Amino acid sequence: MLRLELRPAPSRLMIYLSPLLAMALMLVVGMIVFTILGQPPLKAFHAFFVEPINDWYGFGELLIKSSPLALIALGLAVGFRANIWNIGAEGQLIMGAIAAGGVALWLHETTNAWILLPLMFIAGALGGMFWASIPAFLRTRFNTSEILVSLMLVYVANLILSWLIHGPWRDPDGYGFPQSKLFESSAILPIMMEGTRVHAGLFITVLALIAAGIFFRWSLTAFQMRVAGLAPKAALYAGFKQKKMVWLGLLAGGAAAGLAGTSEVAGPIGQLLIPISPGYGFAAIIVAFVGRLHPVGIVLASLLMALLYLGGESAQMQLALPAAVSGVFQGMLLFFLLATDVLIQFKLRWVSKASVGAA
């Protein structure tokens, strides 16, 4: 039978190469899947990975999609590095969007974007943090699993949004569609690149990227959280404040998701409706891991993940493939990454039955 054996020393090179390897494997298996679906693999490859970004507009779309992914992944990485598993960024994104959208609808008479947009981002961040504070409180107070609580709150957030746009916030002139009024122009982020839909939300992501880079490398708190993630007993031995880490880890993810939600409603969407996000909050978990919880890696991973989103849309239109094809590729990417990671730490060895029984 096959057995996994710990390697004496994992290769440093492979730690960085394994995301690329996972990507290559995803492509190879993807080609096979396309062939089975009756598509010529090269044409499908072109439609999936080249078509979406072969013009300026497409490139802009790539940035629009990768920006929230990177932003949320950076926030999640703060907690993930300390083994604090916030799986509910999608819900925090929705709550951030609700808070920001609420400000936009409430202050619709404010014509100064320099006042309204910052207020919306503050509200969005607070909304996301509020939603993340629930698992943080329950974890620190009652030791509940933040994984389950944060995940379940995604559905609660979705229902709250649904209630709002079916009920109190429904656009009276919207022919009964479940959506809010369109935001005033002062609540819409300006376009940054001519001929695309790239908006100023990208700046938030760039700022978060720089902040995370500095925080991870130089901050004592980030070091302490890394220790808690790598060796929980060492964190206890050193006397690091576990509760503070849980709060910080969850709130960072919540704030990032809330900001991303704000960018979405103040950017390409321009109102509250369902869905606000095509699963950015969940895809960002994959982005954070493919990016090795490191800011530079997260940027690269977010571009790849955004391409998978665009490729999925393009494959629907050009090849008449179902929308689920994006999810298939995302899943394969994470699967192959986890598999290659296992093989960095372990090697496969064939062991005969006899020695297995005896050992």
Next chain:
Amino acid sequence: MSLIAAPPRLELRGITKRYPSVVANQDIDLVVQPSEIHALLGENGAGKSTLMKIVYGVVKPDTGSVFWNGQAVKIRSPAQARALGIGMVFQHFSLFDTLTVAQNIALALDQKQDMQALSARIVEVSNRYGLPLEPDRLVHLLSVGERQRVEIVRCLLQEPQLLIMDEPTSVLTPQAVRKLFETLRRLAAEGCSILYISHKLDEIRELCHTATVLRGGKVTGMANPQLESSKSLAELMIGKELPAYRRASTRALGEPSLVINDLSRATTDPFGTSLKHVQLSVHAGEIVGIAGVSGNGQQELLYALSGEQPGRREEVLIKGQEAGQLDAAERRSLGLRFVPEERLGRGAVPEMPLELNALLTGYANGLAPKGWIQYAKIREFSKACIERFNVKAGGPQAAAKSLSGGNVQKYIVGRELMLNPQVLIIAQPTWGVDVGAASFIRQTLLDLSQAGVAVLVISEELDELFEICDQIAVIEGGQLSPAKPVAQTSVEEIGLLMGGTRTSHVTEQRVA
């Protein structure tokens, strides 16, 4: 003996085993005669364990041959080794706590067993060798010595011709050690050969007929231990002379720096030990030792003292201040420093470089002002620690896990000492550390106490405690005996306390 004409029981010729980063055994020859108690002596990392795993079929040698009663054999698995008549008692027991003695033994035997008959055989064999065991008792109710008996009886049931014992006495009281030796002598007299692995020289001199000494994976000597002194054996083992300890004859004792005040703590772990009314003072300038067989409350006491599991405020006083409710970081700021027994994963983060490991307990000492890490400072600190404490490492950027256990220990001890302790608690200071480094660490503790630091040492090695401590107390069943000055006690007396009332009580109950 009249058996000289018979072939040796076990003969190894030219055994070599290479691992990716180290040659564990190089060209090793070893001969064990029938009825012989043969010591395999060497420091940690000398290659003893690898060699024994080769004999027991766990590891395959790269080159070399094995002869069993004169026949060339290839031992491919432990099952095959057992079939040949080789038994091994491991240093770390492999027993299931929730099963009975008989069930545990049945699991290790290669054939299916009739439990009734097996229980009868267990009673018979254990009585014959003076290792009384009750087959129906659950293992978690047994003392450590009794668990070892289970392991030994398990081997004896297979009527071995060679019994390998890996550091068997490290968990036993002196009295239990004596009983074990009686059993081993009786076994040898009946013709069974014994390979006895240890680094405890007195025991080897008392028990063994022949000793093979390993150093750095090679055989460096053969000796008759009964004709050697402990000193000469030690020098064979480490290849150089041991330095003598320097200690001042008189020292002024200061105020009590660490006071444990009626500390009781119920354990939540079903196999843990509850602490009962622990009382102890350690004065500035003295070394107090706590002896005891492992699992008698040492872990629980250390967690309570370090602040990893805080409790009531008045239980612990550090330099006169009530500190029982404080966490580890807060106690550190009062001057307490702690070196735990688990180095990797608790005392240091294995994946992180040494320089970041300096930050683990040193961040409040100017290495990260205002919460921002100063890499130049931690590198400098780490370099100084590596130099002063002679840590063998690739430099401040080497990951902690790339160091050997002894060097990680030197780094952790060094780190805590460089951070100016006023009270130092240290657990198993020289566990897994080679002889040279061990004497360096002990000397460091002596120097520290002379500089006015209060030192509390928790160790399972009685020799070590008698070498460096001013006072010794014994922990047994969660209770701490009153500390006694070393001059007014003896290894005998401490050993009796370590065996404790609890163990003898249980034994009596079972015999009755």
